[in-house]
Amino acid sequence: MQQHSTVPEENLEVDSTHEDTVAKTPEAIQILQLRAELWLERCLNQLQRSINHCLSCTLTTPTTEDSEAAIFQTAVDELSVALGTCSVAIALTDTTVSACSLESKPACQICYMALTAQAQAATLDRSTVILITGKKLCLQVGQPISLEDLQQLQNQHPQSAWQLKDELGIISWLITGTPLQVVDGEPLEALKTQLRQQLVERSLAAVAIALAQSRQIQAIALQYQQLEAQNQELVRANKLKSEFLANTSHEIRTPLSSILGFTHLLQAQGFSPDNLRHQEYLNIILNSGQHLLALINDILDLSKIEANQLEVQMETVDVPELCRSVLALVKEKASDKGLQLRLDLEPHATVLVADSLRLKQMLFNLLSNALKFTSQGTVGLQVKQKSIFIHFTVWDTGTGISQEEQALLFQPYRQIANVVAGRQEGTGLGLALTHKLVELHGGWVEFQSEINHGSQFTIVLPLTAAAGVREQGEQREQGEQGEQGEQSTINNQQSTIDSLILLVEDNVHNAKLINTYLRKLGYQVNWVQNAAQMWQALEGLQPGLILMDIQLPDVDGFTLLQQLQAHEHYRTIPVIAQTAMAMKGDRETCLAAGAVDYISKPIDLKALALLVSKYSNARAV
Incomplete structure (x- = not known):
């Protein structure tokens, strides 16, 4: 059994009397003052350590608001412990309340209360603040509090409310519950109570600095994220550039090989205008040169569009004639692959206002892609008029496009894997250029695709153009008529x-x-x-x-x-x-x-x- 030692009551009285006497000596008072100041510094150091921990977590905090919330909560928790049995709260200013309506609406709302076990136990019966007027204010999260009440708490004695400011003004108020009365014979606690004001003010100063640092860290973190995203984009762009240069080099060298090769043959054999084979060589050289020029024009056109420098020349377009013309351009490629070409023209889809050269370029790009990704079956062009729009649909029975690759279709320099050809073909500009040209015409592109079930791309264009565009087209037609007259003049004057x-x-x-x-x-x-x-x-x-x-x-x-x-x-x-x-x-x-x-x-x-x-x-x- 545990033994308890007992001290005679008279001895306790002697010790108590002795302690009171000693405490009143100058040396004892100085020691107590130092102990109180050490308590103050210890509380402030603990607060700063907790705040520093919050700042260290700022880089992983999703938003500035979350970081500031952590700092506010840390402040009320640490002050609640330091102040003992007092409840502590922070009320944030309501920036949506105008100055003229402060009397009718609350200026602040309590957003943070101490969460420590000691604070919670203490605030069970002390979660109120009493104003000089006798009015009781309940300190609970979500409770509104007027600016007038806060100012009374700030001005009364003992002070129970303090402003927290930044460069923009008051951002919050710190509110403390009514402190316990100091029991007689507790000189150290009395000294601590005297330092209460200094503790709160220095704590608020530390909080204000921490909030500014948190915002600065968040700003730096945001800049870092942006730089990281830009760096990844640069890496991606550099990779795309390398792929683009490799593909472009191949696409340019292919027609150049034909041009140089057949030119050397003509030079070696001696050109004869009546030689059918030589005429075929010349046609290959001409077609290869035109293909080479088209590649270069695609690159320039995309650059012009991205710089808002490409203009479309609107005119009345004969739809059936244009469709037959563009199919003729890909007829040979389809024949080489053993594919059928099909044209489905709706009878009343006859004319529209567009840039005929650009429309032919768009359809050629879509047909070329369809042929590239189709190993057997059919590639078709269907034209339908729907209301005030005309739909040009290019479809195929090819390999189709996966959902992942569909997201990359209209990005410049991007190419999807071609299992038909076994290698990448083209510069990766065709669909991107087509998409932008369609938008310049006031239309849009639709597409559907399924793996192993083919694809279809639809260009939707308005039948007519705006008044300014029509005028531009009329001026172009007038210019072409003038050029035709000049050409006639040339023909008539050549002999003179x-x-x-x-x-x-x-x-x-x-x-x-x-x-x-x-x-x-x-x-x-x-x-x-x-x-x-x-x-x-x-x-x-x-x-x-x-x-x-x-x-x-x-x-x-x-x-x-x-x-x-x-x-x-x-x-x-x-x-x-x-x-x-x-x-x-x-x-x-x-x-x-x-x-x-x-x-x-x-x-x-x-x-x-x-x-x-x-x-x-x-x-x-």
Whole structure:
């Protein structure tokens, strides 16, 4: 059995009297003061450790609000322990309440209460705050509290409410319950009560700093996430670029092989116009060159669209004629694979307003893809008119597209696996370009696909265009009629033309092509390769027209144009700029420098003939 020692009551009275006497000495009071200050620092250190833990978790906290909530809850828990039996709460300001309505609506709401066991036990019968007026306020989460009551708690003694501010103003209020009365004979507790105000104020200062640090950490974390996402996107883009360059290299080298190979055959065998095989070689060279140009145009078109620089030329399109024309382009490829081509035209789907060249490009892309992913069966084009829209549906009996790959269909440079061909074909631009061209027409793309059951892509376009687009199309039609008249003029004048053209071109092959073509039309051509030779030629010639390349080896064409405009003897000579600069704004740049017109490379010989006929009659030899 446990033995309990007992002390005579008279001895307790002596010890108590002795302690009271000792406590009143200066040395004892100083010791008690130090103990109270140590208690204050210990409480603040514990609060700071808990806050630091919250900050360390900020990087993994989903939102800034969650991080701030953790800091607020930590503050009320730690202050509740430090203040003993007092309940502690934080009320957040209601930013939705206007200043003019503070009297009728609560300004704050209690959002955080102490959760420690000690605080919960203490607040069972002490969860109220008493105002000077005798009004009792209940401290419970969700309880509204007016600004007037908070200000009374702040101003009364002992103070029971404190403001927590940041750079934007008051963000919350800290509220403490009524403290217990200090029992006589407890000098240390009395000293702690005196330091209560300092404890709360320094705690709030630590909380304010922690909230600012939390927001800063969250901002840095957000920047890190954004940088990480950008880095992943750059990695993905770099991978796509490598794949794109590899595929593009293959696609470009294939037609180039045909062009170079059959050109060498013609050179070795000696070209004979009557040789049918040689005519076939020439057709292959021409088709390969056109295919090569189409690849380059796809890349340029997508760049123009992404830069909002591509314009569509609207006109009335003969739907049956356009569909038959585009099917003719893929007929040979279908025949080589043993596939059937089918055209299903609804009788009254006859015309629409669109850019015929771009519409043909869109349908060609879809048909080419259908043929690429079909090993046997049929590829078809169906056209139906529905209300004010016309539907062009390209369907096939091919391999189909998985759900995962469907999400990548219209992303540029993306290609899905082709089990039919056994390798990637194309540049991965066809569907992306088609999708963007359809949107430029005011339409959209629909598609359905199922593995091993084929696919179908539908281009939905409005039958008519907006007034501004129709006007653009009418202007284009008028321009084409004018060009047809000019072409007729060229044909009629070819036998009598005797104008001199000064050709400024540094590329020998381009110069020979233009020289040969213009001489065949009846023009005299003097060819020079650079700016220095041009000035020498002008000393003894009076050309009716200058055909100038913009990118010359010694002086750029823009500078030459400006120099010609500044020279009184040469400023009246019309200059046509010919250049590989084919982006939007290049034409305007050339005209601003002094050119009368512009033609882009590769040179369209018929278009060149129209321009030369238009401007070469200004001077004649």
